[in-house]
Amino acid sequence: MITSRGLPLADDSSNSNDDDMGEEMSSSRGPSEDSWCSDGMKPATTFEEDERLARERLTNLYPRADLKRLPRTWNKNDKYHFLDISHSSLRVSYKGNGKQQQKDAASTRADNPIPPQCGVYYFEITIVRGLKGCMGVGVCGKSVNLNRLPGWDRYSYGYHGDDGNFFSFSGNGVAYGPKFTSGDVIGCGINLVNKTIFFTKNGVHLGIASRDLEHIDDLYPTVGLQTSGEVVDANFGQRPFRFDIRPEMESARAKVSNEILSIQLPPEKTDWMNRLVSSWMACEGYSKSMASFCNAAKLVPEEDEQSIEMRKEIVALVLSGHSREAISKMEEAYPDIFVLNKNIALVLKCQQFVEMAAEIARQDSLANPVTGSRQPFCIIAKDASSNFVYSFQLTHSHSTNPHKRTYGKYVDSQAEDIEAPPARRTPPFSDKNVNTQSDVPMEDEPCSSSAAHLSPRNGHAMEGVKNGSGPTDGVSLYHGAIHGSDGDTTIVEEENIEDDGDVEIEDGIIRAEETAAQAVEYQKYNEVIDFGRSIYALSLQIPNLSGSTKAILNDSLATICLLDYAQFESHHLLSEEHLSDLAKQTASAILEFGGRSAQSQLSRYFNLWSKLQLELASAKIPHCAFADVAQLVFGHTNLSSNNCTSSSAGAQDDSAMVVG
Secondary structure: OEOOOOOEOOOOOOOOHHHHHHHHHHHHHOOOOOOOOOOOOOOOOOHHHHHHHHHHHHHHHOOOOOHHHOOOOEEEEEEOOOEEEOOOOOEEEEOOOOEOOHHHOEEEEEOOOOOHHHOEEEEEEEEEEOOOOOEEEEEEOOOOOOOOOOOOOOOEEEEEOOOOEEEEOOOOOEEOOOOOOOOOEEEEEEEOOOOEEEEEEOOEEEEEEEOOOOOHHHOEEEEEEOEOOOEEEEEOOOOOOOOOOHHHHHHHHHHHHHHHHOOOOOHHHHHHHHHHHHHHHHHHOOHHHHHHHHHHHOOOOOOOHHHHHHHHHHHHHHHOOOHHHHHHHHHHHOOOHHHHOHHHHHHHHHHHHHHHHHHHHHHHHHHOOOOOEOOOEEEEEEEOOOOEEEEOEEOOOOOOOOOOOOEOEEEOOOOOOOOOOOEOOOOOOOOOOOOOOOOOOHHHOOOOOOOOOEOOOOOOOEOOOOOOOOOEOOEEEEOOEEEEOOOOEEEEOOOOOOOOOOOOEEOOEEOHHHHHHHHHHHHHHHHHHHHHHHHHHHHHOOOOOOHHHHHHHHHHHHHHHOOEHHHHHOOHHHOHHHHHHHHHHHHHHHHHHOOOOOOOHHHHHHHHHHHHHHHHHHOOOHHHHOOOHHHHHHOOOOOOHHHHHOOOOOOOOOOOOOOO
């Protein structure tokens, strides 16, 4: 047989060839041009796509309902024996010897009841074959007898095709709509908020059939057949509907919204809400709007304008990439804030480190416009108190060799879980003087803290020598190696084997003059390196450092290895998203330092509402589908933190703070 999806599918052996032909007829109809079909609502062509698109449609239709509990198919174990249900569980065929008598009626129920959380539920039945129209479509309770057509019994509601009548709790129907037969598409909609039921025919609304539905938490989609050869297909949302159900849902949403907005609050609640709004304005940084609002509402501001403006100024500095200035202002305005909150101190100083490294790279790119990058180098920095080692490369060539580039790596016996990006392995620092001589290329051997081996292109080996005082700022020059006099920092010229543009070598020795000039050039990194040591030392003072903070620490220190300023321009630590998150943390830290909550009470109520909606859904309250706080307040259903930073009417001159 051919399914309604257009794919061959083995069906129950009991189904006749006529059923297969009928299903092809159903498939050929397809969705009408007026079926609602936005993004993700297009008809599917494969089983996989059908399920994916079906879930998208159902999620859009019933966002508060559990998709696993929605009616999706007919229940093969919940049908009268005159009926056959196809392999897909969407087609129902009558196999009895029906003679249009009541005892010949047979019905089936869907696999799940309609969840009240849907608010408004809808499904459609396509009449594949039903010339006599002895069939009914509707909903019924779990206890209803299935040897009956929908609507004949209590808690059963149905629209019949042979006479167009609507049946409810009775064998005698009332005039409702037109008759229906083969080729027609009959829809059934349940408004669980109003407790009403309606039907559609070929996409046309036929009006309200009943306004007093009972037991709305136990209603199943149902279909009943009575004469031989009748065949129907069900669409529970796996395909676009013939009828656009969205206006019905919007009508139910409007009803719920009006009910909420019509609630009259006592005067004390008005004062309470005014204080909530004032507190929110202060927390978000709308100082001028807060002052105007408090003046109109006769409230005493919870925070003075000067304090708010200071917090806004600091946050603006963080957002604009001026962490050094932000830290300075915080230390001046909020003494001991970094003593009490070392986490915010660490992340802000990490950001300052990145900005310092980026500024050096920017200056190098201006000084070297051809390549736009600085020369890589190898510096080993030792902190005797923490055994801190950080290594990265230097090469004298103006052309970057990608095979020599090495990212930073620091090793510490007390913080083995803090890791940096892949790097050259550097052994623990040793104060012993070591002379090494090897034919192993520089990029393949570890960088020593006290000596370095260089292999010039003439084959002569260069040996490291012990540290000593030198002619350039306490730096010792010997055989091309540069050693700090205090053993703190060692700068080593790396092997360069390029044919052109290399350092001039005489008798295997790099000329001391060029090395001295190089030492002067790289003295500008001393401040960054020292600052990196202090950041690492600070990280050791914070117990149970979070994984995200460790990642920021590692990534920040590794930026000293970036050679090209363009790499900073696209670095995630300088992205707008990261700066915004850092600004939020800064604002929260300042508020908490002042004894205030990092999040306003109003924001907490917004977050609390999502939990209340879940409780309403668990209690099977239909109104929860449309009692959306974002829709009520902002006019849409997407509630995010950005909604809470919308400017007030009188706050055009206020800069919005980031939400804590």
